[in-house]
Amino acid sequence: MEQLKMYWENDGVKVDMPTIPQGLSLKTFVELEDSLNAWLDIVQYGLSDKLEGEEYYKMCMTDLPYYKDDKCYFILKDGVPAATITVVCDTDKNHGLIHMVACKPEFRGLGIGTLLNNVALHVLKRENMKTASLKTDDWRIPAIKGYLKIGFKPDITTEPDYKDRWDKIYEEIKK
Numbered sequence: 726m727e728q729l730k731m732y733w734e735n736d737g738v739k740v741d742m743p744t745i746p747q748g749l750s751l752k753t754f755v756e757l758e759d760s761l762n763a764w765l766d767i768v769q770y771g772l773s774d775k776l777e778g779e780e781y782y783k784m785c786m787t788d789l790p791y792y793k794d795d796k797c798y799f800i801l802k803d804g805v806p807a808a809t810i811t812v813v814c815d816t817d818k819n820h821g822l823i824h825m826v827a828c829k830p831e832f833r834g835l836g837i838g839t840l841l842n843n844v845a846l847h848v849l850k851r852e853n854m855k856t857a858s859l860k861t862d863d864w865r866i867p868a869i870k871g872y873l874k875i876g877f878k879p880d881i882t883t884e885p886d887y888k889d890r891w892d893k894i895y896e897e898i899k900k
Contacts, residue, residue, distance in 0.1 A: 726863075727884060728860040728861060728862055729860065729861050729862065729863060729879065729880070729887065729890060729891070729894075730858060730859070730860055730879075730880040730883060730887075731858065731859050731860075731861065731869075731872055731877040731878060731879055731880060732856065732857070732858050732877065732878055732880060733821075733849070733856060733857040733858070733875070733876050733877045733878070734855070734856050734876075735849065735850060735853075735854060735855050735856065735857075736876070738850075739850060740843070740846050740847050740850050741847065742844065742847045743840055743843040743844060743847065745840070746836075746840075748802060748803055749800055749801065749802055749837070749840070750800070750801045750804070751798060751799070751800060751801075751840075751844065752798070752799050752801060753794065753795045753796070753797060753798055753799070754794040754795070754797035754798075754799070755794045755795050757799050757801075757806065760794075760797075760799070761779060761782055763799060763806035763809075764782060764797070764799075764806075764809055765777055765778070765779075765781065765782060766806065766829070767799075767806060767807070767808060767809045767827050767828070767829055768785075768809065768825060768827045770827055770828070770829050770830055771827055771828075771865075772825060772827050785824075785825055786811065786824075786825065789813055789822075789824070790815070791813050791814055791815045791816065792811070792813050793813075793814075796811060796812045796813065796814065796848060797809065797810075797811040797825075798810050798811070798812075798841065798844055798845075800832075800837050800840060800841060802832055802835070802837070806829075807828060807829055807832035807837055808826075808827060808828035808829065808832060808837045808838065808841055809825065809826070809827055809828075809841075810823065810824075810825070810826045810841040810842070810844065810845050811823075811824040811825050811826075812824070812845050812848040812849060812852075814848075814849075814852045814854055816852070819853060819854050819855040819856070820854060820855065820856050820857065820858070821848075821849045821852065821854035821856070821857035821858075822857065822858055822859065823845050823857060823858075823859035823872075823877075824859070826838075826841065826859075826868060828841075833867070838867060838868060838871050839871055839874070842871045842872065842874070842875045843875065845875070846875045846876070857877075859872065859877065863890055863893070863894060866894065866897050866898060869894060869898070870898060879891045879894075
């Protein structure tokens with residue numbers, strides 16, 4: 726089944742970088758020691774489904790046009806890499822992409838996803854992106870709630886089954 730798509734349009738309202746709570750820290754791929762292994766470790770939980778190697782990182786990240794290591798972010802909890810999000814900014818089209826969002830299971834439910842989404846929103850606006858997109862899966866209800874909170878809207882028209890799938894997601898969100 727094809728992943729769902731969501732879209733965002735910049736409303737022009739400035740958003741500051743969120744305050745990082747005590748016990749958490751924010752680092753980029755460039756700043757984090759052993760960042761490749763940290764990234765591979767995190768994304769195996771829900772994105773790659775197993776611990777992959779450097780080729781996986783290359784395929785998912787560095788092969789993307791406009792990918793920059795300084796826009797691949799990590800949240801660390803007490804110094805341990807817990808989650809990641811990447812913002813890819815196509816400066817020619819002023820279009821951003823939220824990409825490869827993952828959190829290790831033991832760190833879920835702590836507000837880290839919300840924090841990462843707010844970091845991504847700040848980056849999109851700081852980089853003057855007019856629009857952005859992301860892909861997600863139907864079962865990622867907590868992530869979808871977060872994307873909706875920062876202004877992403879579901880694509881219900883591209884694929885024939887999108888509207889029905891989104892209707893089911895909204896029913897699940899209401900529970």
